[in-house]
Amino acid sequence: MSLTVLITIISLSLLALISSVILYFIAQKFKVFEDPRIDEVQAILPAANCGGCGFAGCRNFAEALVKAETFEGLNCPVGGATVMGSVAKLLGKEAPVVDPMVAVLLCNGSPEFRPRTSKYNGASDCRISHNLYIGETDCSYGCLGLADCVRACAFDAMYMNSETELPVIIDDKCVACGACVKACPRKIIELRKKAKKDRKIYVSCSNCEKGGPARRACKVTCIACGKCVKACEFDAITIENNLAYIDTNKCTFCRKCVTECPTSCIIEVNFPPRKPRIEVQAEVVNDNPNV
Amino acid sequence: MSNILNVSPSPHAHGKETTKKLMFGVVVALLPALFTSIFYFGYGAIIVTTTSVISCLAFEYLIQKFIFRKPVTITDGSALVTGMLLAFNLPSNIPVFIIIVGSFVSIAIAKMTFGGLGNNPFNPALVGRVFMLISFPVQMTSWPVPAGFSTGYADAVTGATPLAIIKEGLKNGESLSQLVTQIPTPSQMFLGNMGGSMGEVAAFALLIGFAYLLIKKIITWHIPVSIIGSIMIFTLILWLLNPEKNADPMFHILAGGVLLGAIFMATDYVTSPMNPKSMIIYGCGIGILTVIIRVWGAYPEGVSFAILIMNAFVPLMNAYIKPKRFGEEVKNG
Amino acid sequence: MPKTFPIGGVHPPENKITADTAIELLPVPSSVVIPVSQHIGAPAAIIVNKGDYVKTGQKIAESKGFVSSNIHSSVSGKVNKIDSIIDTSGYKQTAVFIDVEGDEWVETIDRNSEIITEVRLSGEEIIKKCLESGIVGLGGATFPSHVKLTVPAGKKCDVLIINGVECEPYLTSDHRLMLEKGEEILTGVTILMKALKVGKALIGIENNKTDAINHLTKLATIFSGVTVHALKVKYPQGAEKQLIKALINREVPSGRLPLDVGTVVHNVGTAYAVYEAVQKNKPLFERVVTITGKSLSRPGNYLVRIGTPVSWLIEAAGGMPEDTGKIVSGGPLMGKAINNADVPVVKGTSGVILLPKDESERMEISRCIRCGKCIEACALNLEPYLLMTLSEKGLFEKAEHERITDCMECGSCSYICPAGRPLLDYIRLGKTAVMKMVRERNMK
Incomplete structure (x- = not known):
């Protein structure tokens, strides 16, 4: 009996010894040298693996950061200045100042403003609807309302508003990773520079058609009338392809264009209410209960 | 235009076939076997089937309602089929609480933990059955002798299945020619007049169900035919080698759960391969494993184990065995 | 067999509700809209201006490039405007709007109904005539016919296949054409x-069209080399590759x-259009369209001028029924749903189907039960x-593999799926994404 136990112990110990020796040599032979700083950098990064930096994941981005001569063009939108600052400190480099951004939907075509002319009945996927036809309305540029962007968002920063049938972006949660911008087949989501108090003024329309047909399709479309361009004292607004665009670098948030716009397609968000008259843009105000 | 039209990608027609219709088609195909087992086993068959079906439906409902918190889909008939198949795999005198435990394993563990219908890798009814066979071996292997409604439920006269008789006899060194008097004749077996699981005894009723499934195009012939065919060929070889030690192919097909397994259990959509080529490989695998377990294994019956083992290979087969595409090889004629 | x-x-x-309804001439509407992109390939370039007077059969847009096609006016009248309109593609396309004035045909068109069976033109001349007359495949794919008739050097064509299958439900335009215009x-x-030199x-x-087969x-007994073959009814037999396999047992790689x-496969409708172009000098500006639907009061087969609004066709067929839920241009399995009835009839419109509301809704999507019926149907x-x-x-590389x-997007898989999945x-x-990926890879 005791002999059996002894043999077992000895044989198992021998086995363990041999295996460990083999393992040790294999580990030595196939050792891959990795910069230990990669691990350290990765530990600082948010580990969201969202791809907002342009790399496949945080690990790849960390490798790129360690390898990079300068941080030019490298930015983690999720972590922002704090994360990039601490990475820069660790690697002894300087992080360029990158403005924080936020995603903005360039369409305001709720059923109220943009009447539905047909009912889409296929698979619930914007890409399929976009490939198939003009969409449920007569606007071939606007939102299709099938929530590809919401599904693409890894940060729960978007939801569909059932009344307007448009996606809503929650500014506080949006990290500007750009997943929604990529997901949208109609390219109507833009990353815009974040302003103080999350204020925003932008042209909420993507319709490149001329005024007449655009107006027939949607009441709150940009008709490229040029009134906002004239009203703007800072040359921040340009019109291209029948569509006005407000440059965030030049805009001073004076809100003159908002009052000028005849179709109310220029939208102001997070401003204190105006004294004299109340405008009609109530529907885009951030009404999300989660905020 | 006042009338808002629907727009969708093509096709704009649908064949009107639904999951529900398919599942209820299987239920209809199971009815002949259910009626014959009621005929043979009386009240026991009714009690076992009812308990199994109700508990399967109840577990599916409770899990979908309170754990998944998603729309309840028990009306699609899949739990009903699982319940009936589970009952068909049980002796007709099994205590009710064991059936409920088995249903729980079938639905909650084998089906719902994987996400419900369409995601389970193993046939739920068989997982339940094998669980019961291992946990309650005595109750699961005491088979009432068919005696119609005179068969009591709890106090039924029990006997061994033909397969168990052969297995036991061969182990004791008897030869087949000595055992032949103890086992039922092929015609008795065809009509189902023997001990065994509730639904597996009556070959003719199962074949009627098979015909119905084929006519309604619910299943294709590939899996059942390849299982039965491979069992026949394999046992024929063994029988020719030594007729004293190995039973003839006819016996192997009619005794035990081969027909029930081949027609109803192995053809379960979710757990069987999807293209004809892999279906045949899958069927042959089940057939060969069944015979191996029956002839050399510890259990007299091996269909359940064989199907579960082959279930495990299905994802692999779906990934690597591909049908020959149209236009893949040029063959001009 | x-x-x-x-x-x-x-x-x-x-x-096939309209199988026994003879082809009727649809009255010319008061205005037509002729899109310049009615075929596969480059859109044609418009050669008329606003205010121009055009005759029926006059060329109004010229083909751009090899895979493209001419477009002719289907009516006589004044060009009202050149603007965009939503066509059957679902998107806005450039089109010529013409207000109808009378019906004055171009003089060169032979309007005599006498059948001319003697082919005077040579092979090259026939191909040129097809290009000139704007002939495209009328089965629905609208591939320019002159391209298909031009056999590239190094390739050989030994047999011509004519597609009279019409495997799509509802449609009967080819069926009627075969019955009424057999000799043509x-x-x-x-x-x-002759053009293909076969x-x-x-x-x-x-063989659900036994009358047409007979x-x-x-008739074919007096045409040397032409034989008629009955085929078992099965969708998608009208698909080129399937038809070739069925008839001559060759598998297109x-x-x-x-x-x-x-x-080479051509549709019977195309054969008829080629006859008219070559023997009668008549360009392709009208075609037979089946207008059908279970609740339509006068479904039928009409000879329709290209550019006629679908609503005009529906009026002729008894008006749009109350319960219309979907209008499909083409067959129910491969056709396109259109989002309004003002869409014009184009060269590829083989039929217009009005589906009632209950048939126009897709069934609810449930989980895949892995039944394998889609594999069986493909x-x-x-x-x-x-x-x-x-x-x-988005695993496109694997999908390519x-x-x-x-x-070929025949739709059999979606049709058969018991879970109603939008396969x-x-x-x-x-497929679109993979084709784009492959194109980009080939560019590199």
């Missing part, structure tokens, strides 16, 4: 044979053309369930 293709296929209810079609076939032509017709078989197996032996998942998840680009929707999406 009638032949058919060996793998896959489905049997949708035929619903057979002459057209002879013309096509001595043999097979006409394939599904009629053409009888994946990603190749019928010419690679020595054959005529190309693909695995639709897998292709759908791969496309949905699984031959997603072979898919083809996603496969189409994946």
Whole structure:
């Protein structure tokens, strides 16, 4: 009996010894040298693996950061200045100042403003609807309302508003990773520079058609009338392809264009209410209960 | 235009076939076997089937309602089929609480933990059955002798299945020619007049169900035919080698759960391969494993184990065995 | 024993309501809208201006490039404007709007109904005539016919196949054409044979059209080399590759053309259009359209001028029924749903189907139960369930490996799926993405 136990112990110990020796040599032979700083950098990064930096994941981005001569063009939108600052400190480099951004939907075509002319009945996927036809309305540029962007968002920063049938972006949660911008087949989501108090003024329309047909399709479309361009004292607004665009670098948030716009397609968000008259843009105000 | 039209990608027609219709088609195909087992086993068959079906439906409902918190889909008939198949795999005198435990394993563990219908890798009814066979071996292997409604439920006269008789006899060194008097004749077996699981005894009723499934195009012939065919060929070889030690192919097909397994259990959509080529490989695998377990294994019956083992290979087969595409090889004629 | 293709296929209810209704002439509407992109390939360039007077049959847009087609005015009148309109593609396209004034045809068109069976033109002249007359494949794909008739150097064509299958439910325009214009079609076939320099032509017709089979078989005795073959009814038999397999048992390799197996397929409608172009000098500006639907009061087959609004056609067929839920241009399995009835009839419009509300809704999508019915139905032996998942998840490289680009979008998989899954929707999406990926790779 005791002999059996002894043999077992000895044989198992021998086995363990041999295996460990083999393992040790294999580990030595196939050792891959990795910069230990990669691990350290990765530990600082948010580990969201969202791809907002342009790399496949945080690990790849960390490798790129360690390898990079300068941080030019490298930015983690999720972590922002704090994360990039601490990475820069660790690697002894300087992080360029990158403005924080936020995603903005360039369409305001709720059923109220943009009447539905047909009912889409296929698979619930914007890409399929976009490939198939003009969409449920007569606007071939606007939102299709099938929530590809919401599904693409890894940060729960978007939801569909059932009344307007448009996606809503929650500014506080949006990290500007750009997943929604990529997901949208109609390219109507833009990353815009974040302003103080999350204020925003932008042209909420993507319709490149001329005024007449655009107006027939949607009441709150940009008709490229040029009134906002004239009203703007800072040359921040340009019109291209029948569509006005407000440059965030030049805009001073004076809100003159908002009052000028005849179709109310220029939208102001997070401003204190105006004294004299109340405008009609109530529907885009951030009404999300989660905020 | 006042009338808002629907727009969708093509096709704009649908064949009107639904999951529900398919599942209820299987239920209809199971009815002949259910009626014959009621005929043979009386009240026991009714009690076992009812308990199994109700508990399967109840577990599916409770899990979908309170754990998944998603729309309840028990009306699609899949739990009903699982319940009936589970009952068909049980002796007709099994205590009710064991059936409920088995249903729980079938639905909650084998089906719902994987996400419900369409995601389970193993046939739920068989997982339940094998669980019961291992946990309650005595109750699961005491088979009432068919005696119609005179068969009591709890106090039924029990006997061994033909397969168990052969297995036991061969182990004791008897030869087949000595055992032949103890086992039922092929015609008795065809009509189902023997001990065994509730639904597996009556070959003719199962074949009627098979015909119905084929006519309604619910299943294709590939899996059942390849299982039965491979069992026949394999046992024929063994029988020719030594007729004293190995039973003839006819016996192997009619005794035990081969027909029930081949027609109803192995053809379960979710757990069987999807293209004809892999279906045949899958069927042959089940057939060969069944015979191996029956002839050399510890259990007299091996269909359940064989199907579960082959279930495990299905994802692999779906990934690597591909049908020959149209236009893949040029063959001009 | 009638032949058919060996793998896959489905049997949708035929619903050929209008099979016994003779072709009627549809009155010319008060205005027509003629899109410049009615074919596969580059859109034609408009050569008329606003205010110009055009005659019926006059060329109004010229083909741009080899794979393109001329477009002719289908009416006489004044060009009202050149603007964009939503056409059957679902998007806005440039189109010529013409206000009808009388019906003055171009003088060169022979309007005599006498049948001319003698082919005077040479092969090259025939191909030129097809290009000039704007002939495109009228089965629905609208591929310019002169391209298909031009056999590239190094390839050989030994047999011509004429597609009279009309496997889509509801549609009967080809069926009626075969019954009423049999001799013209057979002459057209002879013309096509001459252009392709082949001595043999097979006409394939599904045997739910026995009257057409008998009629053409009888007529074909005086046309040398032309034979008529009955085929078993099965969708999608009208697909080029399936028809070739069924008739002459040659399998077109994946990603190749019928010419690679020595054959060319043309539709019976195209054969008729070729006859008219070559023998009567008449360009393609009208076609037979089936207007049908279960609740339509006067469904029928009409000879319609290109550019006629679908609403005008619906009026002629008894007006739009109350319960219309969907208007499909083409067959119910491969046609396109249109989002308003002002869409004009184009060269590829073989039929207009008005589906009632209850048939226009898709069924609710449930989980895949892995029944494998889509694999069984696929005529190309693909695995639709897998292709759908791969496309949905964006795994396009794997999808390419699984031959997603072979898919001809016949819709059998979506048709058969018991879980109502939008298989083809996603496969189409994946196919587009894979084709783009392959193009980009080839560019590098």
